[in-house]
Amino acid sequence: MEVSVTLWVLTVVGLIVLIGADFFIGRKPHDVSIKEAGIWTIVWIVLAALFGVGLLIFGGGQQAGEFFAGYITEKSLSVDNLFVFVLIMAKFSVPSQYQQRVLLIGVLIALVLRAIFIAAGAAIIANFSWVFYIFGAFLIYTAWKLIQEARSGDDDEDWEENRLLKAAERRFGVADRYHGTKLFIEKNGKKIMTPMLVVMLAIGTTDLLFALDSIPAIFGLTQDPYIVFTANAFALMGLRQLYFLLGGLLRKLVHLSYGLSVILGFIGVKLVLHALHESGVHVPEISIPVSLGVICAVLVVTTITSLYASRKQAEAEKAGAVTGSGGEDDSRKDSES
Template sequence: MSPTPLVWAITFAVTIAFFVYEFFAHVRRAHEPTLGESARWSVFYIVLALLFGVGLGVVVDWRHGGEYFAGYLTEKALSIDNLFVFLVLMTGFAVPKIYQQKVLMIGIVIALVLRGGFIAVGAALIENFSWVFYVFGALLLVLAYRQAFTHGENDPSQGRFMRFVRRHLPVTDEYAEDRLTVRRDGRRFVTPMLLTIIAIGFVDLIFAVDSIPAIYGLTEEAYIVFTANAFALMGLRQLYFLIGGLLERLVYLAQGLAVILAFIGVKLVLHAMHVNELPFINGGEPMLWAPEIPIWFSLAFIGTTVAVATVASLLSTRGESTANEREPATPAEQDR
């Protein structure tokens, strides 16, 4: 698969056009999206992503189509995990709901730009150094362990990075609508809105380290890597408002993602053995006996893992959800 510069240019232009439309049609006017609006646009972007995958399978071939679907499903699952961190950040910085769309939009654009840079670097490394598969595989195994056992222990808004930012920037205690800076008593201050965006950009950088090696474990085609990431990020803003309450119930999502990352890490190591060129491993000869995991198995494994983690989470928290619904209102709430 060798997309022409024209295909790349059209893909970039269409992706940018979607985000520009999102900003002017939905984000520019500060408001909290309704459930119906969020549902319609979430379905639209998911259907659009699926149609692109079908088109790729028909126009190119179904091997590449399968790689796209496996990559899209993995990136979507990682993006939902990203949403959980966004939710923690929004709560930590007490972002008013009517301004959360703007924060999410900027965060998603930052994520796409960072991932684009990682995709370009990853493609160059893979093309010139086959041993990078060993590095990516080992990195994913480490990330899988971190995802399974250290996920969500800290509030990113109170982390070392944000404490460093607060020490070096004059910050106001309250929001000034959706402005990033404000002038008071002749001095320029940054608002909590800017701090939130800085925190989300930092989190996006960390998630890019997770997601790009993961999808390169499923396909070596930079075009598929980019489009799977772009479609996974499209509609993420609407999905945040659609499943905001559901995010807290996905208690096993981190473990499910850890299993996926570990699986792809093993897949990468096996592939590295298959194309081995390192002189101190097997005399620099490929280990052709190492099995190559087919893409159909990867797609089935990822889909099954996401489904099991989701269903197990919802079943595990069903009792808590029912208890919360039946909890009587306080006297102050009854007076409202």
């Protein structure tokens, strides 16, 4: 798909306008309600759908299919990011009324970093087709690693600050408490960071680690930088509202890692097949409609089995609590007699 400089500029400006509207509507620090989060989640999903329809009309079915496949993949992978975001918020004890501001700026930082990552990835792919072998192998390895972590029960509870964050804290120093939404304050004639800025940087830079698997994954669905960028942008910009909307539901998605591992492994195989095809080996390639169908099916099955398993676990815990309570009552009666 040939994308002119004008279209790139209009797209970026359009995203900035949407982000600006989102910022100014929710600029006053407040606790985000389920209703507000739900409305904005629907708004961003509808905007993504309209953008995909626009691609269908002006670009064709191939481009629209690639966008929707990429958007759904990035959206599903971004849900996994929320687990770490919850840990970061807890680690820095972010007041609930400031969390929406932290997520907005953190996601913006992540979007800028991802844009750089996407540009670099597109340049590498354009000049070195063998990189698909590396991307494919990396995704298959990541899929296996996700399964291992899910089986071991590792849910990233040992999250630590990255080196960039630690270096910034050493260079500027950090205030001992939050000062509203201020990012810097002056103390003893020296400007120091507030915890607000630290947690924003934590979320923005930590997301870059997730991009190490999500960017190769979407390049496995499309090699068009414009579609890769817009799919990432729409997926990320709805992430803040999704954080508040899902809330406790995150812990109920117990099979999410298995679903994501299947998706990453599938795209990894797709990339390897594509690399072989580019090398002149006659192998079947997986089409976008098939990719989109597999991704959606895996997510639906994963969600259903997760909610079923969570309900069964809750019922078992409730039954155990009742049994334990009954046991205590019986022992009390025996002692009285």
